[in-house]
Amino acid sequence: MKRVIIVLAVLFAAFSVFAASENALEIFSWWTGGGEEEGLLALFDLFHTYYPDIEIINAAVAGGAGTNAKAVLKTRMLGGNPPDSFQVHAGMELTDTYVIPGLMEPITFIYKELGILDKFPKDLLDIVSYKGEIYSVPVNVHRANVVFYNKKIAEEIGMKKEPTTWAEFLMYLDKAQQKGYIGLSLGDKNKWTSLHLFESIMLAELGPEKYNKLWKGETSFNDPAIKHALSVMKDLLKYVNSDHSALTWQDATRLVFEGKAFCNVMGDWAEGYLKTLGWRPGVEFGWFAVPGTQNAFMLVSDTFGLPKNAPHRENAIKWLKFLTTVEAQDTFNPIKGSIPARIDADKSKYDVYLQWSMNDFSTKSICPSIIHGSAAPEAFSTALMDAINKFVTEQDVNKAFKEILWIAEDNGYVTD
Amino acid sequence: MRKKNLVIGISVVAPSIIAIAIFVYGFITWTLRVSFSNWNSFSALLRGEYKFVGLRNYIRLFQDTRFQTDLWNTLFFTLFFLFGTIALGIIMAILVDKGLKGSRLFQNLFLFPMAISFVVTGTVWSWIFAPGNLPNNPQGLNLLFQKLGLDNLMWGWYTSTDSLGHFNLALIPVIIAAVWQLSGYTMAMYLAGLRGIPNDIIEAAKVDGASEWKIFWRVKMPLLTPITLSALIILGHISLKIFDLVFAMTGSGPNFVTDVPAIYMFELTFRSNRYAMGSAIAIIMLLFVAIVIVPYLFSSMRGEKR
Numbered sequence: 243m244k245r246v247i248i249v250l251a252v253l254f255a256a257f258s259v260f261a262a263s264e265n266a267l268e269i270f271s272w273w274t275g276g277g278e279e280e281g282l283l284a285l286f287d288l289f290h291t292y293y294p295d296i297e298i299i300n301a302a303v304a305g306g307a308g309t310n311a312k313a314v315l316k317t318r319m320l321g322g323n324p325p326d327s328f329q330v331h332a333g334m335e336l337t338d339t340y341v342i343p344g345l346m347e348p349i350t351f352i353y354k355e356l357g358i359l360d361k362f363p364k365d366l367l368d369i370v371s372y373k374g375e376i377y378s379v380p381v382n383v384h385r386a387n388v389v390f391y392n393k394k395i396a397e398e399i400g401m402k403k404e405p406t407t408w409a410e411f412l413m414y415l416d417k418a419q420q421k422g423y424i425g426l427s428l429g430d431k432n433k434w435t436s437l438h439l440f441e442s443i444m445l446a447e448l449g450p451e452k453y454n455k456l457w458k459g460e461t462s463f464n465d466p467a468i469k470h471a472l473s474v475m476k477d478l479l480k481y482v483n484s485d486h487s488a489l490t491w492q493d494a495t496r497l498v499f500e501g502k503a504f505c506n507v508m509g510d511w512a513e514g515y516l517k518t519l520g521w522r523p524g525v526e527f528g529w530f531a532v533p534g535t536q537n538a539f540m541l542v543s544d545t546f547g548l549p550k551n552a553p554h555r556e557n558a559i560k561w562l563k564f565l566t567t568v569e570a571q572d573t574f575n576p577i578k579g580s581i582p583a584r585i586d587a588d589k590s591k592y593d594v595y596l597q598w599s600m601n602d603f604s605t606k607s608i609c610p611s612i613i614h615g616s617a618a619p620e621a622f623s624t625a626l627m628d629a630i631n632k633f634v635t636e637q638d639v640n641k642a643f644k645e646i647l648w649i650a651e652d653n654g655y656v657t658d
Numbered sequence: 659m660r661k662k663n664l665v666i667g668i669s670v671v672a673p674s675i676i677a678i679a680i681f682v683y684g685f686i687t688w689t690l691r692v693s694f695s696n697w698n699s700f701s702a703l704l705r706g707e708y709k710f711v712g713l714r715n716y717i718r719l720f721q722d723t724r725f726q727t728d729l730w731n732t733l734f735f736t737l738f739f740l741f742g743t744i745a746l747g748i749i750m751a752i753l754v755d756k757g758l759k760g761s762r763l764f765q766n767l768f769l770f771p772m773a774i775s776f777v778v779t780g781t782v783w784s785w786i787f788a789p790g791n792l793p794n795n796p797q798g799l800n801l802l803f804q805k806l807g808l809d810n811l812m813w814g815w816y817t818s819t820d821s822l823g824h825f826n827l828a829l830i831p832v833i834i835a836a837v838w839q840l841s842g843y844t845m846a847m848y849l850a851g852l853r854g855i856p857n858d859i860i861e862a863a864k865v866d867g868a869s870e871w872k873i874f875w876r877v878k879m880p881l882l883t884p885i886t887l888s889a890l891i892i893l894g895h896i897s898l899k900i901f902d903l904v905f906a907m908t909g910s911g912p913n914f915v916t917d918v919p920a921i922y923m924f925e926l927t928f929r930s931n932r933y934a935m936g937s938a939i940a941i942i943m944l945l946f947v948a949i950v951i952v953p954y955l956f957s958s959m960r961g962e963k964r
Contacts (some may be wrong), residue, residue, distance in 0.1 A: 343704040483791040485815040487912040624930040635913035
């Protein structure tokens with residue numbers, strides 16, 4: 243018994259020394275698997291070469307595509323025990339949850355000090371800002387409005403040019419279906435993928451300018467374009483696999499890989515997945531922006547911010563400054579399979595697909611994704627996700643449109 | 659001496675009583691308090707001002723079509739799950755109790771599924787019932803049907819949005835998985851009950867010329883009533899608060915055909931930050947379980963007094 247107590251005491255002492263270590267830096271994220279973790283560790287290594295004295299504590303929480311980590315983070319922030327810096331999606335996921343309640347410190351000074359305000363697209367900085375102050379550093383960028391397709395099937399159905407309108411797209415889906423393929427694969431067992439599809443259609447119908455104004459309260463949700471987006475979705479659903487609600491997004495992407503489905507609308511993490519399955523971008527699979535969204539870039543971005551009362555504020559600022567550098571961004575992103583948020587990064591480090599995406603990122607309008615936390619508060623996106631989930635089954639355009647208006651009204655958006 | 663014993667007794671029990679008071683009853687009270695509040699966003703929670711809104715969260719829930727679906731799903735899931743596990747449990751117990759050759763092996767075999775976690779059961783059964791892209795590309799069970807030439811048995815299983823009245827047919831595969839998992843456990847309970855019936859009663863019945871069937875219904879079953887009651891309570895509360903099996907197997911399903919209150923509670927609380935609404939669901943679920951358990955507690959307490 244005595245021995246157990248001594249061991250416990252030693253452990254406790256060791257732990258408290260570790261926790262109280264003066265020169266530490268605690269980084270919170272949900273990057274625990276695949277390329278993400280490797281990328282994060284590569285960042286840590288690089289950070290170490292600049293600041294060898296700072297001890298990094300990797301407080302990553304695994305599981306649930308970040309939902310577990312988000313729950314842990316909320317508890318820590320509520321309990322007044324914030325990490326030094328944490329991963330969060332750009333936009334409302336940070337603003338609504340932590341900035342508006344006053345838990346974050348603005349970091350505009352970092353951008354000004356380094357003179358890098360023009361090194362990030364203005365639209366992106368707008369998304370991570372609240373009332374004129376910037377609150378986080380975007381590290382990576384994914385594009386959500388991309389169609390990935392099987393090139394062999396494309397050839398078989400005679401697709402020479404990538405479709406840019408719904409009419410063309412539907413025609414190819416129809417041809418694919420006639421040849422016995424699934425036109426558009428969908429895997430909405432976890433519900434979010436159907437909203438992922440719908441938000442791209444919404445963007446196509448509204449156009450990037452109007453779409454972005456929705457979230458600023460400058461245009462109304464009561465717009466025929468949104469209703470029309472629902473009927474476009476209804477048309478697309480005719481070409482979807484019947485077992486969509488039994489599949490995840492990986493399963494749906496796999497259907498394209500296995501030659502069972504012609505195409506799939508997904509964020510470009512699907513590109514990374516297809517590559518791990520052994521396909522080469524531009525050879526076995528091609529891609530194009532969701533029809534009608536050629537001049538828009540639906541953004542999914544991970545950022546890091548500075549919580550108030552961070553235990554090692556100085557180190558956290560060093561970390562954030564480090565993340566803004568081209569070197570750090572070019573270290574992390576090729577491993578994770580995403581593009582850097584800086585527009586002056588080294589393109590030669592990225593594959594053909596990512597170069598295409600980088601080009602669009604610096605030239606097209608950037609629009610925040612709803613389901614990936616950037617455009618609207620979580621309460622809005624989960625409610626909309628439920629409404630779209632119903633719509634996929636019932637396919638009642640009027641009813642779904644009415645529900646969207648209610649949800650928008652509930653969350654304080656314009657609906658007149 | 660007596661007093662000393664009392665002091666020792668209290669001090670031994672006190673830690674667990676205090677822990678239960680805080681972590682069970684304290685938190686139930688807290689959840690009840692939250693369910694009457696306006697804490698439906700993270701910032702409202704952070705501000706920490708308690709605003710009493712009465713039954714607003716409850717009213718909103720009962721008007722919510724998703725929650726209505728959840729209630730129907732719970733009702734039908736519970737009914738079929740209880741019926742399935744108990745019926746199958748009795749049948750397996752009788753077969754094992756007959757002491758036929760190899761019955762020991764089967765006794766263990768039937769019990770094994772209980773040792774698996776619901777998440778594993780859910781994942782495996784979701785593969786078995788995965789419909790595939792019908793009609794050309796079936797999977798799992800549907801593929802088997804196709805190979806056997808039973809094409810018209812192929813069905814969407816848990817992706818089906820058909821319903822009979824309020825009963826969503828997509829629940830059938832989930833019920834099968836749940837019954838598979840827990841009927842072995844019910845069998846074990848009945849087996850213990852059957853083996854506890856004194857042989858002389860049965861002998862007496864036999865001497866009186868009762869048939870096997872009559873012995874079972876008139877002698878054994880009445881003696882097994884307490885077992886049935888405990889099984890109903892244990893399985894009933896599992897089914898009323900089921901989460902992991904459904905979450906791993908089907909999720910909410912298309913148009914919420916396989917959604918249950920626990921999943922909705924989880925999503926409202928941890929995805930939408932609607933803490934007050936989530937707490938309201940928690941309280942409603944607690945009431946359901948209480949409706950099942952409280953009468954049982956009363957009757958068993960009365961029984962003890964006697």
